[in-house]
Amino acid sequence: MTDFEPLPHEEQLPILLELANKALSHYDLPAGSTAKMLNLSENATYKVDAPDGRRWALRVHREDYHSRQAIASELAWEIDLRQTGVVTTPNPVKGKDGEFIQEITHPRMPRPRNVVLFDWETGVEPGIGEDLxxxxxxxxxxxxxxxxxxxxxxxxxxxxxxxxxxxxxxxxxxxxxxxxxxxxxxxxxxxxxxxxxxxxxxxxxxxxxxxxxxxxxxxxxxxxxxxxxxxxxxxxxxxxxxxxxxxxxxxxxxxxxxxxxxxxxxxxxxxxxxxxxxxxxxxxxxxxxxxxxxxxxxxxxxxxxxxxxxxxxxxxxxxxxxxxxxxxxxxxxxxx
CATH class of the missing domain: 3.90.1200.10 (Aminoglycoside phosphotransferase (APH), C-terminal lobe)
Structure with missing residues (x-):
């Protein structure tokens, strides 16, 4: 089952992109920042580019997978792992309202989506053909x-x-x-x-x-x-x-x-x-x-x-x- 049937799958992507770009206004980002999809899996993940070269990663959560409380729990562990030096994890960015989790609506979606913005992390995804x-x-x-x-x-x-x-x-x-x-x-x-x-x-x-x-x-x-x-x-x-x-x-x-x-x-x-x-x-x-x-x-x-x-x-x-x-x-x- 798709996230918001009866929309065909090919119609979901532009709607998700519209929602992602709408979400950018909830953060203190440079004017002209835009979102481009990186991948669609459990969630839709976007690369956000600003005109000055800065970047972020935006995650639009799917419906009915994690509650707001569960997402907040994930972020709490990530933040503590990063702050204590255990491992470098993505750093979540607070919205203009001071909250990490933003709730974004779209007229063609039955319910709002939870959205989280992260600072961009440098590095390269490893490939199985490399010496790992x-x-x-x-x-x-x-x-x-x-x-x-x-x-x-x-x-x-x-x-x-x-x-x-x-x-x-x-x-x-x-x-x-x-x-x-x-x-x-x-x-x-x-x-x-x-x-x-x-x-x-x-x-x-x-x-x-x-x-x-x-x-x-x-x-x-x-x-x-x-x-x-x-x-x-x-x-x-x-x-x-x-x-x-x-x-x-x-x-x-x-x-x-x-x-x-x-x-x-x-x-x-x-x-x-x-x-x-x-x-x-x-x-x-x-x-x-x-x-x-x-x-x-x-x-x-x-x-x-x-x-x-x-x-x-x-x-x-x-x-x-x-x-x-x-x-x-x-x-x-x-x-x-």
Missing amino acids: SGPFEVLGEITARMHIHARQWQRPSWFTRLTWDFDTALGDDNPHWGRWRDGVGMDREMKQLFQRTVDLIGRRLKAYGKGADRFGLIHCDLRLANLLIDGHSVKAIDFDDCGFGWYMYDAATPVSFYEHEPQVPGLIESWVKGYRKQLALPKEDEAEIPTFIMLRRVLLVAWIASHIEAEFPKSLGAGYTDGTLPLCEEYLRKFG
Whole structure:
């Protein structure tokens, strides 16, 4: 389902752009600043350019995904991570009314949209074809520091975020990103193999448990598109899916959409090496990383199907579902 049916998908984009440009008037920005879409995923993200060369990133939140309180919770964690030097995160900008979250209306939308503006962060998105062993080691260190922070931080009393566990990811009752059974190109034989894989993931995670040393507040989406390489530093952006999940899930998300690539085991080794520079990582936790990679892969099959009208999911389509089959077989062979 799209954000505001019955509008066709192609008509949503210009309306979102109109709303984004309308939102700019709510901030103290230079006259003549304009918004241009960067990507459309859960939210619509825009690059804002001012005539004097300054830049910002504007995020228009989708309907019915996060409440205003949940968005404020995300920003609270981001701000504290940045201020305490744990990791460089996007810096939110207050509107003219002193609030980080602005509510913008459009006559062709049934309800207002929540909008957040961020200072522009320098850096380059890493590519899977590059030598990422160094950046993944740095990312492992950063992730460990984030996990330490999450365990020690006194969250505001009103803090609320989604929980990402087996049921909310791959369960049958209203999972956050849709049902894996609805994957693009899924047929009966595929469903049988996927089901065996999902059942194994469920059994292993039930045995693994949700102890405080294994389950807590995490980024949840440290994929390459949400990282910026700036010299020797790695910045983490887009905390829109942060929530409560297994810490080792943050080891799996950096290889999202590339789980099948041959360099992935080496990248995970680099990540683990960096992580252990900051925080002890028991062998039992390291041994379960393949389960979280498989969980993420199946979850993304569901995500692609539920977002198929957007350009990136459409480009992956049935090929991503097909490419998951050998990963299922390998996982069942090794851990079943």
